[in-house]
Amino acid sequence: MLDTRPLLLDTDFPALRRGELGTLQVNLGYLCNQTCTHCHVNAGPKRTELMDRITIDLVLEVLKERSITLLDLTGGAPEMNPDFRYLVAGARAQGVEVMDRCNLTILMEPGYLELHEFLAEHQVRIIASLPCYGPENVAEQRGKGVFEASIAALRKLNKAGYGYDPELTLNLVYNPNGAFLPPAQHTLEAEYKARLNDDFGVVFDNLFTLANMPVSRFGGMLLATNQYQAYMKLLKDNFTAANLHSVMCRTLVSVDWQGYLYDCDFNQMLDMPLRACPDDERSLIARENPRPHLRSLLEDFQIVGQAIAIGEHCYGCTAGQGSSCGGSLSD
Numbered sequence: 001m002l003d004t005r006p007l008l009l010d011t012d013f014p015a016l017r018r019g020e021l022g023t024l025q026v027n028l029g030y031l032c033n034q035t036c037t038h039c040h041v042n043a044g045p046k047r048t049e050l051m052d053r054i055t056i057d058l059v060l061e062v063l064k065e066r067s068i069t070l071l072d073l074t075g076g077a078p079e080m081n082p083d084f085r086y087l088v089a090g091a092r093a094q095g096v097e098v099m100d101r102c103n104l105t106i107l108m109e110p111g112y113l114e115l116h117e118f119l120a121e122h123q124v125r126i127i128a129s130l131p132c133y134g135p136e137n138v139a140e141q142r143g144k145g146v147f148e149a150s151i152a153a154l155r156k157l158n159k160a161g162y163g164y165d166p167e168l169t170l171n172l173v174y175n176p177n178g179a180f181l182p183p184a185q186h187t188l189e190a191e192y193k194a195r196l197n198d199d200f201g202v203v204f205d206n207l208f209t210l211a212n213m214p215v216s217r218f219g220g221m222l223l224a225t226n227q228y229q230a231y232m233k234l235l236k237d238n239f240t241a242a243n244l245h246s247v248m249c250r251t252l253v254s255v256d257w258q259g260y261l262y263d264c265d266f267n268q269m270l271d272m273p274l275r276a277c278p279d280d281e282r283s284l285i286a287r288e289n290p291r292p293h294l295r296s297l298l299e300d301f302q303i304v305g306q307a308i309a310i311g312e313h314c315y316g317c318t319a320g321q322g323s324s325c326g327g328s329l330s331d
């Protein structure tokens, strides 16, 4: 696969600094039951990288020590980590909100057929990818049969109360099926709600629109089809400075399956680690451990006000209406 990383490191993107830390986004591993074309983590059924129990216990400790209010679980398919339920139950017992980035089809796989009941019982917020309300685009981007399985999974979630009960949030995610920016989030959400309800009797709370990032599998596709320069120009031409205030790295830290820290999931995929406090020469951790780890967050590691590692891909977060884990930044 062609790699955009060398093209992204030198950038004129404006400097960013972190504010208060509210979210720990944890990648539980790259194992997934799907192999989507836009996947920025190259996940798939043959990946073996999975967070182990020792690291998961560190996650629980960090949530407590740093008074973090939201645990955002991602992968791969995070549910395929054997300790998924252990982590969710542990975090909920501490009063932490838990968000599961669910690909929906996992809920229809053997071994996971009752998982929706566990998620509802623990009031886990679901954020699920569904790049279209019709089958063709979904099949092209996520694979044959994925749309039908996704609708069946959404019906199961609805039956468990998701989309109806205010305590059981079900949000969907749209990303473009190509090198273009997402349409206006509120307009597309209205369309999704009407079509999914009319055609399939499915309800959900909110639709989040995300821009595709020029990294990993999508970045490789851009290079292979000579669309990289045009896509970067599109992102830069649509740069919106107001979005700089709310990009997700300002309040979030991303953790990889081995427990190392990054400013966001995209930096994680580009192997651009979180800086070891370059502004604080007195930091013991900065001298001894240039690659910050979850363990650093149990010590005196200064995360607030820290400079964020940026690259050309950051223009994907600020283009047009903006893009983050929670969808558009300007809606």
Ligand code: SF4
Pocket (backbone or CB within 6 Å): 032, 033, 034, 035, 036, 038, 039, 040, 041, 042, 043, 044, 075, 076, 077, 103
């Ligand atoms: S995009 Fe999500 S569902 Fe698709 S391969 Fe990647 S991790 Fe799996």
Ligand code: SF4
Pocket (backbone or CB within 6 Å): 247, 248, 249, 250, 263, 264, 265, 266, 267, 308, 309, 310, 311, 313, 314, 317
């Ligand atoms: S890609 Fe987005 S979230 Fe990540 S560091 Fe850049 S601006 Fe922040």
